[in-house]
Amino acid sequence: xxxxxxxxxxxxxxxxxxxxxxxxxxxxxxxxxxxxxxxxxxxxxxxxxxxxxxxxxxxxxxxxxxxxxxxxxxxxxxxxxxxxxxxxxxxxxxxxxxxxxxxxxxxxxxxxxxxxxxxxxxxxxxxxxxxxxxxxxxxxxxxxxxxxxxxxxxxxxxxxxxxxxxxxxxxxxxxxxxxxxxxxxxxxxxxxxxxxxxxxxxxxxxxxxxxxxxxxxxxxxxxxxxxxxxxxxxxxxxxxxxxxxxxxxxxxxxxxxxxxxxxxxxxxxxxxxxxxxxxxxxxxxxxxxxxxxxxxxxxxxxxxxxxxxxxxxxxxxxxxxxxxxxxxxxxxxxxxxxxxxxxxxxxxxx
Numbered sequence: 001x002x003x004x005x006x007x008x009x010x011x012x013x014x015x016x017x018x019x020x021x022x023x024x025x026x027x028x029x030x031x032x033x034x035x036x037x038x039x040x041x042x043x044x045x046x047x048x049x050x051x052x053x054x055x056x057x058x059x060x061x062x063x064x065x066x067x068x069x070x071x072x073x074x075x076x077x078x079x080x081x082x083x084x085x086x087x088x089x090x091x092x093x094x095x096x097x098x099x100x101x102x103x104x105x106x107x108x109x110x111x112x113x114x115x116x117x118x119x120x121x122x123x124x125x126x127x128x129x130x131x132x133x134x135x136x137x138x139x140x141x142x143x144x145x146x147x148x149x150x151x152x153x154x155x156x157x158x159x160x161x162x163x164x165x166x167x168x169x170x171x172x173x174x175x176x177x178x179x180x181x182x183x184x185x186x187x188x189x190x191x192x193x194x195x196x197x198x199x200x201x202x203x204x205x206x207x208x209x210x211x212x213x214x215x216x217x218x219x220x221x222x223x224x225x226x227x228x229x230x231x232x233x234x235x236x237x238x239x240x241x242x243x244x245x246x247x248x249x250x251x252x253x254x255x256x257x258x259x260x261x262x263x264x265x266x267x268x269x270x271x272x273x274x275x276x277x278x279x280x281x282x283x284x285x286x287x288x289x290x291x292x293x294x295x296x297x298x299x300x301x302x303x304x305x306x307x308x309x310x311x312x313x314x315x316x317x318x319x320x321x322x323x324x325x326x327x328x329x330x331x332x333x334x335x336x337x338x339x340x341x342x343x344x345x346x347x348x349x350x
Contacts, residue, residue: 001305001306001340001343001344001347002333002336003330003331003332003336003344004308004309004331005205006205006262006331006332006333006334007205009207009333009336010335011207011208012207012258012334014251014254015207015209015248015249016209017248018244018245018247018248019241019245022240022243027240029237030235030236031055031056031235031236031243032239033240033243035240035243035244036056036242036243038243038247039054039056039243039246039250042247043201046187046250047187047188047192047217048187049188051217052192052216052217052219053215053216053219053221054213054214054215054216055214055216055225056211056212056242056246057211057214057229057242058236059210059212060172060200060202060204060212061090061091061093062093062229063200063202063212064086064094064139064170064172064200065086065090065094065096065098066097066229066234067198067199068094068097068139069097069098069099069228070198070221070224070228071137071168071197071221072101072136072137073098073101073134073136074098074099074100074101075101075134076133076134076137077101077104077125077133077134077135078094078098078101078103078136078138078139078170079118079125079135079137079138079139079167080103080106080113080138080140080141081106081107081108081111081112081113081140081141081144081145082106082108083111083144084105084139084141084145086139086172087105097228097232101136102133104121106121110144110148110282110284111141111145111283112146112148113140113158115161118138118158118161118162119161119164122135122161122164135165135166136167137162137168137169138158138159138161138162138167138168138170139169139170139172140155140158140159140169140170140196141171141174142155142175142176142179142190143174143175143179143182143289146282146283147289147290147291148283148284149179149182149183149286150179151183151185152183152185153194155190155194156193156195158195159194159195159196160195163195168197168198168218169196169197169198170196170197170199171190171191171198171200172200173199173200173201173202174200174202174204174212175202175205175206175287175288176190176199176201176202177202177255177256177258177259178259178287178288178289180256181256181263182263182287183286191215191217192217197216197217197218198214198215198218199214199217200212200213200214201214201215203245203246203249206255206259206262207254207258207334208249209245210245211245211246211249213246258334259287261334261336262288262333263286263288265288265333265337265338265341266288266289266290266331266332267285268341269332269336269341269345270290272341272344273290276294276345278295279292279293279294279348280292282327288331288332289330289331290329290330290331291312291328292327292328292330293325293327293328294325294326294348295322295323295324295325295326296318296323296324296325296326297322297323298347298350299311299326299328299348300318301347302344302347302348303318304318305347307347309328309329309331310328311326311327311328312326312328312329313325313326313327
């Protein structure tokens, strides 16, 4: 009963097999391996973007921070949701990698910015000329940190506001596959066709050992990205082990099948929570991440039996009045099985 994070799930067996296969003989380093050439070709096909520049890094923080750095100068700001991952969970990496660019936090219900809120935030920036931080770019998280999903139409509405101000757009897609499965959009529809300039294409949360792709739909940024990646210490010498993971991830749409499994487990858990007396969901649950409020007694039973997840309420103690409501975060993964979900639901129902 592990619902703490999809990061904690095991590596998919297809990925482990690909790593073992790649571990034979010699291969050119630094992304010059034959596997990486095939990865570039395949990702360009998947995204219907033959000119896209494609790079691999090992962590989502690196993918996000380097993506922002090539689009936002140090004297500018990145507009993002108040609870965006780049704002809450990157330990200042965006500011560090951009050499000091600011994050401007935009409000929005259930983790989603609205075009009106974004427009207002942009309009209120740089009104004092040289004395103010300047408008830099927009970053959108999908799946959001609240577990909700932007549709391709909603992404396009936000990028249209950015375009009014001449700003490029980044999509933080740590759970990009889950967002596509949830909305039915194609990779192209959710990205460059919707106005996205650079994508952090996640894999670590969806069955990979540790690989994220950065897809630059504007290839003019490619050389700068390469220099920044090297300077930051994120150019892998034994790159074939990154390439092998990504190739297996893309083969036969494994990435979408893994996300589909995680989303189905999420739907089962969300439906069970919704039907549980005393429990309530904070937001709609289109994918594999959700927040729900349960009585303290339910948390005590579940965690006492070994269930792993995060209680998000300021008072997260399991000792106290049984009926005190406590908010918790639950994340299902490609490896979550029905029996785990059902056992957890049985526990919280007593």
